[in-house]
Amino acid sequence: MDKDVLEYIGKINTALENNETVIIAANCEVNYYGKVESFLPSGDRIILIKSDKTLLVHQPTGVNPINYMKEGTEVKLVVDKGQVILKAKHLFLKDFLDAKIHLIHFVNTHKLEDGGKIEVVGSEADMSDMIYENPLLIEPGFKPFSREEHTKVGFIDVFGTDKKGKVVVIECKRDNADFKAVQQLHRYIHKICKSKGIKEENVRGIIASPKISSNAKVMLEELGYKHVSVNPPKYLARYDKKQKRLGEF
Amino acid sequence: MDKDVLEYIGKINTALENNETVIIAANCEVNYYGKVESFLPSGDRIILIKSDKTLLVHQPTGVNPINYMKEGTEVKLVVDKGQVILKAKHLFLKDFLDAKIHLIHFVNTHKLEDGGKIEVVGSEADMSDMIYENPLLIEPGFKPFSREEHTKVGFIDVFGTDKKGKVVVIECKRDNADFKAVQQLHRYIHKICKSKGIKEENVRGIIASPKISSNAKVMLEELGYKHVSVNPPKYLARYDKKQKRLGEF
DNA sequence: ATATAGATCTCGTCA
DNA sequence: TGACGAGGTCTATAT
Numbered sequence: 001m002d003k004d005v006l007e008y009i010g011k012i013n014t015a016l017e018n019n020e021t022v023i024i025a026a027n028c029e030v031n032y033y034g035k036v037e038s039f040l041p042s043g044d045r046i047i048l049i050k051s052d053k054t055l056l057v058h059q060p061t062g063v064n065p066i067n068y069m070k071e072g073t074e075v076k077l078v079v080d081k082g083q084v085i086l087k088a089k090h091l092f093l094k095d096f097l098d099a100k101i102h103l104i105h106f107v108n109t110h111k112l113e114d115g116g117k118i119e120v121v122g123s124e125a126d127m128s129d130m131i132y133e134n135p136l137l138i139e140p141g142f143k144p145f146s147r148e149e150h151t152k153v154g155f156i157d158v159f160g161t162d163k164k165g166k167v168v169v170i171e172c173k174r175d176n177a178d179f180k181a182v183q184q185l186h187r188y189i190h191k192i193c194k195s196k197g198i199k200e201e202n203v204r205g206i207i208a209s210p211k212i213s214s215n216a217k218v219m220l221e222e223l224g225y226k227h228v229s230v231n232p233p234k235y236l237a238r239y240d241k242k243q244k245r246l247g248e249f
Numbered sequence: 250m251d252k253d254v255l256e257y258i259g260k261i262n263t264a265l266e267n268n269e270t271v272i273i274a275a276n277c278e279v280n281y282y283g284k285v286e287s288f289l290p291s292g293d294r295i296i297l298i299k300s301d302k303t304l305l306v307h308q309p310t311g312v313n314p315i316n317y318m319k320e321g322t323e324v325k326l327v328v329d330k331g332q333v334i335l336k337a338k339h340l341f342l343k344d345f346l347d348a349k350i351h352l353i354h355f356v357n358t359h360k361l362e363d364g365g366k367i368e369v370v371g372s373e374a375d376m377s378d379m380i381y382e383n384p385l386l387i388e389p390g391f392k393p394f395s396r397e398e399h400t401k402v403g404f405i406d407v408f409g410t411d412k413k414g415k416v417v418v419i420e421c422k423r424d425n426a427d428f429k430a431v432q433q434l435h436r437y438i439h440k441i442c443k444s445k446g447i448k449e450e451n452v453r454g455i456i457a458s459p460k461i462s463s464n465a466k467v468m469l470e471e472l473g474y475k476h477v478s479v480n481p482p483k484y485l486a487r488y489d490k491k492q493k494r495l496g497e498f
Numbered sequence: 499a500t501a502t503a504g505a506t507c508t509c510g511t512c513a
Numbered sequence: 514t515g516a517c518g519a520g521g522t523c524t525a526t527a528t
Contacts, residue, residue: 021274021295021309023272023274023295023357025270025272025357025359025361029365032506033483033485034506035371035423035424035506036369036370036371036372036423036481036483036505036506037369037370037371037483037484037485037506038367038368038369038370038506039367039368040365040366040367040368041365041366042365043362043363043364043365044359044361044362044363045361045363046270046272046297046361048295048297048307050307050309050310050311051309051310052309052310052311054310054311054312056307056312058297058299058305059363059365060270060299060300060301060361060362060363061299061300061301061303061320061363062299062301062303062320062523062524063303063305063314063317063319063320063522063523063524064505064507064523064524065312066367067367067506068312068506069506070312070506070508071310071311071312093506095506105359105361106357106359108272108274108355108357110274110293110354110355112274112293112294112295112309112354113292113293113309114292114293114294114308114309114310115292116278116289116290116291116292116308117289117290118287118288118289118315118316119287119288119289120285120286120287120521121285121286121287121288122284122285122286122521123285123519123520123521124518124519124520125519150511150512150513151512151513154517154518155511155512155517155518155519174284174285174519174520174521175284175521176500176501178501178502179501179502180429180502183432184518213500213501213502214500214501215501215502232285234282234285234286235286236282236286281521283521284521285521286521287521311508311509312507312508312509313507313508313509313520313522316521317521319521319523344521369506371506372504372505372506373503373504373505374504399502399526399527399528403502404502404503404504404526404527423504423505423506424506425515425516427516427517428516428517429517433503462515462516462517463515463516464516464517
């Protein structure tokens with residue numbers, strides 16, 4: 001066994017015990033046994049073990065890890081018959097991952113401190129807020145009376161009445177709305193009507209999204225619902241010409 | 250400007266030009282503008298830039314990156330008024346990410362080579378294969394005649410007839426089946442009947458999954474469909490007592 | 499390009 | 514704990 005390798009092993013195991021973040025660049029093969037089984041032949045990968053004992057194996061391409069273990073995994077490096085193996089197990093989740101390490105390119109460990117919370121603007125929730133505050137984005141006379149309703153009935157984005165006093169249910173999608181969005185809207189309306197004893201003809205359904213797929217449009221119109229083109233809000237976009245009116249309300 | 254920092258910058262930019270994989274552990278704040286806008290205040294993070302110019306920003310906890318840029322991003326480190334900034338842009342996707350770097354904990358770069366393809370056992374496709382080859386897992390007399398049907402009709406997992414010659418459509422779920430799985434099954438059957446001019450009463454629907462949610466069960470039975478308990482296949486599980494019979498067919 | 503669905507989806511939230 | 518929906522979902526596949 002190489003002296004360098006033994007030093008790496010010591011360094012990594014110490015860092016793991018101290019809940020440091022550990023990064024290993026290595027040629028390795030990876031076997032996983034848990035919800036599925038997976039087998040990854042040899043190649044160069046980045047192994048990242050976080051302070052919460054999340055483990056990620058990344059190939060040199062793509063956004064997603066090729067293998068991972070969730071928070072709370074027990075991880076250690078062992079030597080078995082001259083073979084360096086990273087052993088990871090999560091007893092509660094019944095997950096097991098072994099990485100046979102053939103060659104270590106580099107190792108780094110560090111105690112990382114991070115309490116930062118991300119703020120995101122432009123989510124579906126922001127869209128429903130925007131509509132709630134700017135009902136004209138839907139149509140004249142629309143009066144919202146609740147948003148982000150998390151009840152037995154469902155998670156209704158915006159709930160209100162139109163100029164004739166008819167109940168309106170709005171489902172927001174921040175991107176293209178597909179037939180699933182229409183099904184979702186239909187399900188909410190079905191549940192509302194059932195629970196409140198209203199006829200479905202007396203409730204209007206609206207999809208609010210930047211665009212809608214052709215199949216979804218057909219399904220929507222078959223159900224008697226309609227689509228309104230609305231873009232999700234962005235800070236910077238508030239100054240765009242098209243959405244300038246947002247600031248006016 | 251620190252001499253160390255200038256060395257880091259040079260090292261990183263050179264590595265990026267050579268399509269090496271780059272790892273930076275740094276205290277930084279991150280702004281993203283693209284599909285949404287996001288703002289992440291200061292904290293210690295791992296920044297990983299892959300050889301295909303995928304960029305990931307990981308906090309010290311959790312499986313998912315807190316920010317990312319997809320394959321094909323232009324990345325460089327610049328110094329602006331004494332401030333080190335990692336600038337990433339993806340012109341085609343109209344995505345922009347800036348990371349203001351306050352402190353670098355460590356940097357590592359390496360040329361990584363990996364052609365390894367993962368093999369996964371236990372996916373939904375494996376389940377439908379298993380059922381196709383072992384129809385008794387569904388019921389006596391079931392005769393499958395296609396699997397993984399990707400056609401106009403839909404993506405039907407397993408398609409066949411029962412002992413009375415009635416058409417059977419099976420939707421597989423590798424885990425808990427929810428009401429969406431039932432909707433999916435219903436949708437497929439609806440489309441089949443429409444395209445082939447069959448009455449829906451003459452088609453049977455089956456959800457094959459390890460378990461099913463109570464709501465889904467209710468919906469399933471209202472539609473006259475049924476649930477069959479099937480576990481996704483695993484190599485090792487073939488030797489389990491319960492599934493030993495798989496090998497017998 | 500759009501449409502559709504799986505994923506070891508993950509993550510948050512609420513009953 | 515289960516159920517349910519969002520996600521900058523990502524990724525693969527078919528049309």
